[in-house]
Amino acid sequence: MKHDPALDIAAVYAGYGAGDVINDITLSVLPGETYGLVGLNGAGKTTLIKTILGLKDASRGEIAVSGAKAGTDAAKSQIAYLPERFDPAWFLNAYEFIAFTLSLYGRKLEKAQADEMAEQLGLKKEYLSKRAQSYSKGMRQKLGLMATFMTGSPLMILDEPMSGLDPLARAQVKKVLVDAKAKGRTVFLSSHILADLEELCDRIAVLHGGRIMFIGKPSDLLKQTGEPYLERAFLALAGLDQTKAA
Known part of the structure; x- marks a missing residue:
């Protein structure tokens, strides 16, 4: 029996006023998957999360949560959300x-x-x-x-869940997230601590300049860029690695 994705985003555009902040965003999160969203401040991560939650309307495209249209009661009932500034x-x-x-x-x-x-x-x-x-x-x-x-x-959306936590607390949170995955729950999280995403996530999406630049396993991004660490791989993908000579 085929199950709907826990989160399905299809060609979504959204923004403020006359301009779109995120452009042509397409990704799908499978039930039971831990999925990371990577990007700089201002890349559009919070705009995307607000659109998933139904707090902001997409100007184009569609979002579904377990088959229910984003923003409907059926979709909201599937989601628990922790904002960055809690x-x-x-x-x-x-x-x-x-x-x-x-x-x-x-x-x-x-x-x-x-x-x-x-x-x-x-x-x-x-x-x-x-x-x-x-x-x-x-x-x-x-x-x-x-x-x-x-x-x-079934779907937890966590915006910078490690914010304000010391190394011990981060380890404790990661253990709880691993336990949640073992119980079949789906986690969609953003974080600036890329080492945590590399450790936790089945797949990641790299959002840069309002567009998706990569979707796949963290290990695949390392192979694609030839970098040993996810942080360096992200910077290389985004053309921001200033440690290398021009």
Whole structure:
């Protein structure tokens, strides 16, 4: 039995005002795949994510989430989204924030599950009863990740999920992402930490100047560019590697 892609983007253009920021974007994310989006600031990553979420209309093209048109209730019900600049309501504690988030998906909070997820992400249990106002940036990011993972949504869209995290916390998040993949969940994430994408992703898409320049396995990009590391490979592909003589 053939299944719809978890995310299917076909010849999409979108932007602001009279101009398009992203142009002719076509990619497909398979169910259970961890898929990375690579690009500089201003390349169009956030515009693309907003269009997937239905927060911005495409000027041309189509986006479907598990066969449902982007922006419809059917599509939204499949997605859990963590924005790059995540700030929970500061007057809520972790349990309250997660309970509110889960209520949007028709689910109830199980404190034992929250405690387990907090332990996996290195967020101490005693902080779960404290208001988010007292949290550091890294702790707030972990709370956002907890809520996103606990929705159980089949497609998680994570915009710079490692933002504000130290090396230990990054390792903990990567472990949770690997576990999510093992359970069949699909992850679509952007990150400036290309080593993390190289480690986690089945495939990546390189977005530069509003256009897709590469889609494939990280190892394929290394072979194509002849570079040993994904960061160098990205710079070479985009024509930005200034370490080499002209």
